[in-house]
Amino acid sequence: MARKRLLLAALAGVCVWGQAVPDSPGPAVGARVPGFDLADQTGQSRNLHSLFGPKGLMLVFFRSADW
Amino acid sequence: MELQQNLEKLHKRGLGVAAVSYDSVAVLKDFSGRKGITYPLLSDTDSKAIRAYGLLNESVAKNTAQYGIPYPGTFVLDKSGVVVEKYFEKDFRQRYTASEILTRRYGGVAGAPGQTIETRHLRLTSSASLGTVHWGERLALVADIELKPGMHVYAPEVRGYIPIQFTLTATPAFQAFPAGYPPARMLHLKAIGETVPVYQSSFRVAADITIAPEAQVKPLLSPEGDLTVEGSLRYQACDAKQCYLPQTVPLKWTFHYQALDRQRVPAELQRHPPGQ
Structure with missing residues (x-):
């Protein structure tokens, strides 16, 4: 159901905006994501594991903080 | 953010x-x-x-x-x-x-509380996931419906009856996605020997919208900078004895619209093309 909704949403997006973006890029639902080691805004190094809450993680990829 | x-x-x-x-x-x-x-x-x-x-x-x-x-x-x-x-x-x-x-x-709804409307058959509370909106944001417009005891309304897939229908009035200020309805319950109507998909007690209907670019939104803002989105919920309610006349309940959501923040980091921190 959720997938169908996303698909419908994606199709609606194509019709109105027409920007070439791959269908749902990145790891699929059910796949395990790659680990990483990145510095946060304080300069402290963070791996994926250190970011989890008790139930998981909302991981956002965004364009830029400066544009 | x-x-x-x-x-x-x-x-x-x-x-x-x-x-x-x-x-x-x-x-x-x-x-x-x-x-x-x-x-x-x-x-x-x-x-x-x-x-x-x-x-x-x-x-x-x-x-x-x-x-x-x-x-x-x-x-x-x-x-x-x-x-x-x-x-x-x-x-x-x-x-x-x-x-x-x-x-x-x-x-649960995160953002703006909405209005509550009561009809003979149901109580409807509208809300939205955000109170303040910006260009490009996708948000959920929600209608929580509580039917009065003994009432049912028909699910979208019903045949031969008037189904519930959640509609947004299109404007250039947003792009609407199809409304989402919960799974229906099959109800057997003894009097007429039919089994039909219905909703009873309480359920939620919602549709997402994405806020359009500024040039399309600005002309539609109120003097206070508010954006209003209108829609309706159409339904036919029945109880064990009878069906009532179809109703259309008007819905309205009001948001505060904010232009995107374009403030950048100091020049010396800004990213440059490779090799510059």
């Missing part, structure tokens, strides 16, 4: 929150200081993680400062790092909002 406003709610649900971009630590420090961001912003200056996730936007020319940006989107991961849900838009100017994801995943 809208995510910061929803941080406590996400933490209450047991979720950690982090956001990755190709910005330098200095840019992220400046940004989080200005915006009061307390969750980790992660610096992926060479887009290594962005590539490892398969999210590098290949349509950006390599000799520009924007090369290295990801297709923006959000993953919800379980404790073992497996993707439970993902939210990616077809157009990078649009983005899912944390409040929309919260509304969709956990029910």
Whole structure:
């Protein structure tokens, strides 16, 4: 159901905006994501594991903080 | 940032929150200081993680400062790092909002409380996942319906009866996605020997919208800078004895509209094209 909704949403997006973006890029639902080691805004190094809450993680990829 | 406003709610649900971009630590420090961001912003200056996730936007020319940006989107991961849900838009100017994801995943409405309307058959409360909106934000418009005892209304797939229908009045200010209805219950009507898909007691109907570019929104704002979205809920209610006349309930959501914040980091921190 959720997938169908996303698909419908994606199709609606194509019709109105027409920007070439791959269908749902990145790891699929059910796949395990790659680990990483990145510095946060304080300069402290963070791996994926250190970011989890008790139930998981909302991981956002965004364009830029400066544009 | 809208995510910061929803941080406590996400933490209450047991979720950690982090956001990755190709910005330098200095840019992220400046940004989080200005915006009061307390969750980790992660610096992926060479887009290594962005590539490892398969999210590098290949349509950006390599000799520009924007090369290295990801297709923006959000993953919800379980404790073992497996993707439970993902939210990616077809157009990078649009983005899912944390409040929309919260509304969709956990029910409860994050943002603006709405109005309550009572008819002979039901009580309807409208709300939205955000109270303040910006260009490109995707949010959920919600109608929570509580039927009076003994009443039922017909689900969208019904044949021969008037189904419930949640409609938004189209304007250039937003793009609407199809409304989502919950699974129906099959109800056997003894008197006429039919079994029909219905809703009883309480249920939720919702539709997402994405806010259009500023030029399309501005002419529709009120003098106070508010954006109004209108719609309706049509239904036919019946009880064990009879069916009532079909009704159309008008719905209205009002949002405060804010122009996008274009403030940049100091010039010396800004990213330059490779080799400059």
